[in-house]
Amino acid sequence: MSSSSSDPSLEGRFRAIPAQGFAEDDRLGLLSPVSGELIVLEGTARRIWQKLEYPARLDEVSAALGAEYDAPVETVIAGVRSIVPRLLDEGLVARATGGSDPNRDRYLRLLKRALANTLYPELELQIGFLARGGEGLSGMERERYLRDIEERRPEDLAMLIAAKQEGGSPWRFPHSMIGLFRLGNIEHCAETVFAENIEGDFLEAGVCRGGATIFMRALQVAHGETDRRTWVVDSFQGVPPSDKAVDRRYDVHLDESVSPWLACSERRVRDLFVRYDMLDSNVEFVAGWLAESLPAAPIGPLAILRLDVDLYSSTYEGLDLLYDKVSPGGFVIVDDYASFDCCRDAVDDFRDRHGIVEPIRWIDRRSVYWRKGGAA
Amino acid sequence: MIEETRNETRPEEAAESARKAWSEPRIEAIRGSDAAASFRGGANIDYGIYS
Numbered sequence: 001m002s003s004s005s006s007d008p009s010l011e012g013r014f015r016a017i018p019a020q021g022f023a024e025d026d027r028l029g030l031l032s033p034v035s036g037e038l039i040v041l042e043g044t045a046r047r048i049w050q051k052l053e054y055p056a057r058l059d060e061v062s063a064a065l066g067a068e069y070d071a072p073v074e075t076v077i078a079g080v081r082s083i084v085p086r087l088l089d090e091g092l093v094a095r096a097t098g099g100s101d102p103n104r105d106r107y108l109r110l111l112k113r114a115l116a117n118t119l120y121p122e123l124e125l126q127i128g129f130l131a132r133g134g135e136g137l138s139g140m141e142r143e144r145y146l147r148d149i150e151e152r153r154p155e156d157l158a159m160l161i162a163a164k165q166e167g168g169s170p171w172r173f174p175h176s177m178i179g180l181f182r183l184g185n186i187e188h189c190a191e192t193v194f195a196e197n198i199e200g201d202f203l204e205a206g207v208c209r210g211g212a213t214i215f216m217r218a219l220q221v222a223h224g225e226t227d228r229r230t231w232v233v234d235s236f237q238g239v240p241p242s243d244k245a246v247d248r249r250y251d252v253h254l255d256e257s258v259s260p261w262l263a264c265s266e267r268r269v270r271d272l273f274v275r276y277d278m279l280d281s282n283v284e285f286v287a288g289w290l291a292e293s294l295p296a297a298p299i300g301p302l303a304i305l306r307l308d309v310d311l312y313s314s315t316y317e318g319l320d321l322l323y324d325k326v327s328p329g330g331f332v333i334v335d336d337y338a339s340f341d342c343c344r345d346a347v348d349d350f351r352d353r354h355g356i357v358e359p360i361r362w363i364d365r366r367s368v369y370w371r372k373g374g375a376a
Numbered sequence: 377m378i379e380e381t382r383n384e385t386r387p388e389e390a391a392e393s394a395r396k397a398w399s400e401p402r403i404e405a406i407r408g409s410d411a412a413a414s415f416r417g418g419a420n421i422d423y424g425i426y427s
Binding site: 022023024029031032035036037038039041042043044045068070079080082083086087365 | 393395396397398400401403404405406411415
């Protein structure tokens, strides 16, 4: 298929660029950095934006969607070409510059979806159905319901996919609970680090099953940056009890007795790295509560610091022990900023006390990041 | 059991096109403080599947 339009402004490759994202059913909301409006993409508009996750020509996007949808290809081309100029105007899509590697892009696209489990979402619906007792069905009737669960429960499937886009509950089953917006944010930070040669390793504290750190290592490997290390920091026994004075101010309790799914052993995380073929000598594990384990760990400069440790004490300790290691131009990502007041307070207090003025940017409704100043 | 499942024809499949229906792509801009609230808490939905 070739482009049917002569509009030269739509020739070349385009790519979606990071913006705060919202997801609900088949709707996607993106906060425009240009107009400040929430740009809502529905149905096929959402699919067009998704197809621009990596650099692509519009005729390539149209060809892919033409195979996906029951429509004349001219109709699809016209639809794509009607939407992209608007996304360009809103700063949500940009002309892609530089080289790209389509195979790497496909690998990373697939990996994100494996980690968030948008590849087999029907299994999660089936588990839920069975956990509810099969709604009174048995025998062949139940087998057919399980087989057809995507058609039987389309609204649940749409909500599940939206939750996986945005990173929220239900989060028990996927290898990463942070969702596609936040995985994309890690990728955006890593690409910037690689492109600008920002010094340092990648580190996440509070890894749960390790999905985000597996993706960090995959980005290093896929971009040929294997000399950088990935630090996997966790108690490997869940969130600590909220018994410190600073944590008792908040009614947040996430320890293993309350949230068993947040506790994952180091053995299991290592096994998951092996499954994804990402365990090598530059993946470093640091086990223990942050205040005890981090001071003794031989952690050098960091290009990406990602904190997902929920509580005030853990978040503040993580920043206190690691922020100075973040290189100029490096990134700090805080997963729980809007999930828990305690996390937001810890970040705001740390930034206030250390005079950090770099602007906080939103990734989705829960998570934020900022870029440390001083890059050459 | 497997054999019986394999032989069944789903009526939904027989009636529908194998490909999804195309609809014109739609973009809506929502201004101001109502913007985020226009999306219900997708990140907090549990919808009873695990209860």
